Amino acid sequence: MHSTALRSTALALLVGSQPAQATDVVGVAFVHGTGAPTNATRTYWQPAIIDTVRTGLPDKRNYVVINCDFNQYMWKPEAAGCLADQLTRFIDRRGITELVVITHSNGGNVVRWILSNPTYDSRYPKLIGVVRKVTALAPSSAGTPLADAVINGNIFETALGWLLGKRNDAVRQQQVAHMATYNAQNLYGTAGRPALPKPFGAVVGSDVDSAPTDADSYCGGYAATLGLEFTQNWLSSCSDGFLDCSSQKAAGTVWFTDTSRTRGAEPLSHNQSRRGCFGLGTLLRNALTQ
Structure with a gap:
C-alpha cells in the first residue's frame, strides 16, 4: 500500500508539472478578389458582412481585411507576396493559432497558390500550418469565358469594366485555358491533382435576379446586379x-450552393456573394468555429 501511495503521489506531481494546454486563438482574414483596394472593408466587402462574421470569434478583434494588388498574376510579390506579408503580420500581432480565411472570386486562386507551393516563399509553411480552413465565396477556380472576352476586347470590356478592370494580368490569368494550365501544373485541389493541405470549401452562386420590383435585387447594388444578369446570357444556365x-466547384469541395441555405432560397450574384445578402454573413459567422 505504501508503494502504491508513493507511485500515486509521484504521478500526481508529474501531471501537475506539465504546462497547461493553451487555448487556440482563432482569427479570420477577409481576402478580396481582382483589384487593388486601399480600403477593401468599404470598397470591396462593406462593413456589414465583416461586422456580422467577426462576432462569431471568441475575440471579435481577431480579424484582418487584406488590401493587396490582385490585378497581378497570383504568384507576384504584389499579390501572393503581399497576402503572405499581411497575414503573417496579423498572425504574429494577435497571436493567432488557427486562421479561417474567407476569400472571394480570384482571391481564391491567390490563396490556392500559397497552399499549393509551400517552398516558393519562406513565409508560406508557417501560414499553411496556421490556416484551419478556407471558405471560398464564388471562387474563379477554373476561370471564366468573360475574362477571355475582356482580353479579346469585345463588348464585355465595356460591360465588365467595373468588375474586372482593364486588361490586367489577373484577368489574363482567369482566362479558361490559362486556368486549366495553372490547375494542371501549379495549383492543387482540382480533379486529378493532389489535394490542398487545408480544407477549401466553396460557396456557389447559381443565378442572378434583377427584377426592378424585387427588393432582393438591390442587395449589393442594383446596377451591379443588372450588369451581371446581362453577362449571364453568355454563361451556362447555372452561373x-x-x-x-x-468553375466555382472546380477546386476543393462545395460547402453549399446558394439557394440551399440562403434566406428565402435567394441566389447570390457574383457581387452579392461578397456582401451581407440573404443571411450570408450569418452563415459565415456560424461556421467560423465549426
Missing part, C-alpha cells in the same frame, strides 16, 4: 453572372 457554377 452567378461572372462565373459558371462548374
Whole structure:
C-alpha cells in the first residue's frame, strides 16, 4: 500500500508539472478578389458582412481585411507576396493559432497558390500550418469565358469594366485555358491533382435576379446586379453572372450552393456573394468555429 501511495503521489506531481494546454486563438482574414483596394472593408466587402462574421470569434478583434494588388498574376510579390506579408503580420500581432480565411472570386486562386507551393516563399509553411480552413465565396477556380472576352476586347470590356478592370494580368490569368494550365501544373485541389493541405470549401452562386420590383435585387447594388444578369446570357444556365457554377466547384469541395441555405432560397450574384445578402454573413459567422 505504501508503494502504491508513493507511485500515486509521484504521478500526481508529474501531471501537475506539465504546462497547461493553451487555448487556440482563432482569427479570420477577409481576402478580396481582382483589384487593388486601399480600403477593401468599404470598397470591396462593406462593413456589414465583416461586422456580422467577426462576432462569431471568441475575440471579435481577431480579424484582418487584406488590401493587396490582385490585378497581378497570383504568384507576384504584389499579390501572393503581399497576402503572405499581411497575414503573417496579423498572425504574429494577435497571436493567432488557427486562421479561417474567407476569400472571394480570384482571391481564391491567390490563396490556392500559397497552399499549393509551400517552398516558393519562406513565409508560406508557417501560414499553411496556421490556416484551419478556407471558405471560398464564388471562387474563379477554373476561370471564366468573360475574362477571355475582356482580353479579346469585345463588348464585355465595356460591360465588365467595373468588375474586372482593364486588361490586367489577373484577368489574363482567369482566362479558361490559362486556368486549366495553372490547375494542371501549379495549383492543387482540382480533379486529378493532389489535394490542398487545408480544407477549401466553396460557396456557389447559381443565378442572378434583377427584377426592378424585387427588393432582393438591390442587395449589393442594383446596377451591379443588372450588369451581371446581362453577362449571364453568355454563361451556362447555372452561373452567378461572372462565373459558371462548374468553375466555382472546380477546386476543393462545395460547402453549399446558394439557394440551399440562403434566406428565402435567394441566389447570390457574383457581387452579392461578397456582401451581407440573404443571411450570408450569418452563415459565415456560424461556421467560423465549426
